[in-house]
Amino acid sequence: MTRRVVITGVGAVTPLGIGxxxxxxxxxxxxxxxxxxxxxxxxxxxxxxxxxxxxRRADRFAQMAIVAGDEAIKQAFGEAGELPYDPYRVGCVIxxxxxxxxxxxxxxxxxxxxxxxxxxxxxxxxxxxxxAAAAVSMRHGLQGHTYAVSSACAAGNNGIGDAARIxxxxxxxxxxxxxxxxxxxxxxxxxxxxxxxxxxSGISRPFDARRDGFVMGEGAGVxxxxxxxxxxxxxxxxxxxxxxxxxxxxxxxxxAPQPEGEAAAKAIQFALADAGIAAVDVDYVNAHGTxxxxxDAAETKAIKAALGERAADVPVSSTKSAIGHLLGAAGAxxxxxxxxxxxxxxxxxxxxxxxxxxxxxxxxxxxxxxxxVNGDGPVVAISNSFGFGGHNAVLVLSAN
Amino acid sequence: xxxxVSSENVEKTIYDGLVELGTERDAxxxxxxxxxxxxxxLDLVELAQIVEDEYGVELKGDDVKDxxxxxxVIDLVVAKAG
Numbered sequence: 001m002t003r004r005v006v007i008t009g010v011g012a013v014t015p016l017g018i019g020x021x022x023x024x025x026x027x028x029x030x031x032x033x034x035x036x037x038x039x040x041x042x043x044x045x046x047x048x049x050x051x052x053x054x055x056r057r058a059d060r061f062a063q064m065a066i067v068a069g070d071e072a073i074k075q076a077f078g079e080a081g082e083l084p085y086d087p088y089r090v091g092c093v094i095x096x097x098x099x100x101x102x103x104x105x106x107x108x109x110x111x112x113x114x115x116x117x118x119x120x121x122x123x124x125x126x127x128x129x130x131x132a133a134a135a136v137s138m139r140h141g142l143q144g145h146t147y148a149v150s151s152a153c154a155a156g157n158n159g160i161g162d163a164a165r166i167x168x169x170x171x172x173x174x175x176x177x178x179x180x181x182x183x184x185x186x187x188x189x190x191x192x193x194x195x196x197x198x199x200x201s202g203i204s205r206p207f208d209a210r211r212d213g214f215v216m217g218e219g220a221g222v223x224x225x226x227x228x229x230x231x232x233x234x235x236x237x238x239x240x241x242x243x244x245x246x247x248x249x250x251x252x253x254x255x256a257p258q259p260e261g262e263a264a265a266k267a268i269q270f271a272l273a274d275a276g277i278a279a280v281d282v283d284y285v286n287a288h289g290t291x292x293x294x295x296d297a298a299e300t301k302a303i304k305a306a307l308g309e310r311a312a313d314v315p316v317s318s319t320k321s322a323i324g325h326l327l328g329a330a331g332a333x334x335x336x337x338x339x340x341x342x343x344x345x346x347x348x349x350x351x352x353x354x355x356x357x358x359x360x361x362x363x364x365x366x367x368x369x370x371x372x373v374n375g376d377g378p379v380v381a382i383s384n385s386f387g388f389g390g391h392n393a394v395l396v397l398s399a400n
Numbered sequence: 401x402x403x404x405v406s407s408e409n410v411e412k413t414i415y416d417g418l419v420e421l422g423t424e425r426d427a428x429x430x431x432x433x434x435x436x437x438x439x440x441x442l443d444l445v446e447l448a449q450i451v452e453d454e455y456g457v458e459l460k461g462d463d464v465k466d467x468x469x470x471x472x473v474i475d476l477v478v479a480k481a482g
Contacts, residue, residue: 051422052422053421053422053423053438054422055422056421056422057442117449117452118449118453120446120449121442121445121446121449122442122446125442
């Protein structure tokens, strides 16, 4: 019998604030957390949540994962956070695109200016990509499948999708999953600017004719996934369900997407097939929508190819219009935004979208949020994430 | 080696170092055990870096493997420097 995977807790640290509520409340209201060309988590003060020692023992990306994880686990398992399952049956899969770059750059600076003896013994455990997964696991005693997933800007979706699979095949009863990224640093901002991936104007306006690159953001999103029957049996509040997961690779170019988005379209189709639904059943599309000229054109083609006639009238919007591009955390934060949008039956707007470009003619939810309409039954969304290296990962999410 | 190696100076360096690493200043005394203060092997390596910066005394893992209390650390640094 198929084991189904439900979402019972969500937590977020984003440029819109601390928590999943400000993320969805403010995005639905059409607000943006971007300032001075970056989606920084300006409200995030790690010492508000962590002891001095805990702060020292975690890079910024892991600190954000810990705080988002606390919120999600509290929602799923209650204030005390007591696990309702054998700890060896609860996993922790936290994605990141890059890892602890803030720490790496700080220690590199010490190495150059003061020599090797000045480098902290914490340098490696702070910068390693699995640091966030390890930190959340240790904090809550999660002893099942625990590791990081790394597939650049698709990582968040790969993390959630893999976590769902771990539950489906029976290797865990619950997995705490998501993504975290904090690399608004000298090296990363310079590198993205050098490859002309980031916006010179500092404005994130996905799908708009004037878009000129993505705006770097930071943050974390964490979800608690559980096997549906077990969650129901213990009386958990079910927020939504991960019903489908589709993954492909472009095998095309290190940074550019396939211009026609063929592999991305395949990932969408595989995800729909995995969920056992047809294109007509999709009520909302949470696009990858980076605000780069290449992605938004290729993604529009992919959505059209995968959804056919349904593409013409399904609402499509990009969370990145409100928070920028959270790289390896993007998919996780966007999955949370998607689930909450479905629960409210409101498609949040692509903030700042005004000017159409020829060929980019989907309903990008201009201006303000619009209702997601589908009678009384569950509403269904796809959430796309694509990454440098040609990674395509698509989730199908549903909520009542 | 700007700082003179005296028990008082080393005590101040170790106390300040432990506070910097996240220990509560109120909890510090020569008798306090590293275990009670939640000072682990990674903290000791960082503390050793601070000590070396200040006094030029190098503490290796083997040197600190038997230390139990804050006082043990202070005495060890003073002895190594002497």
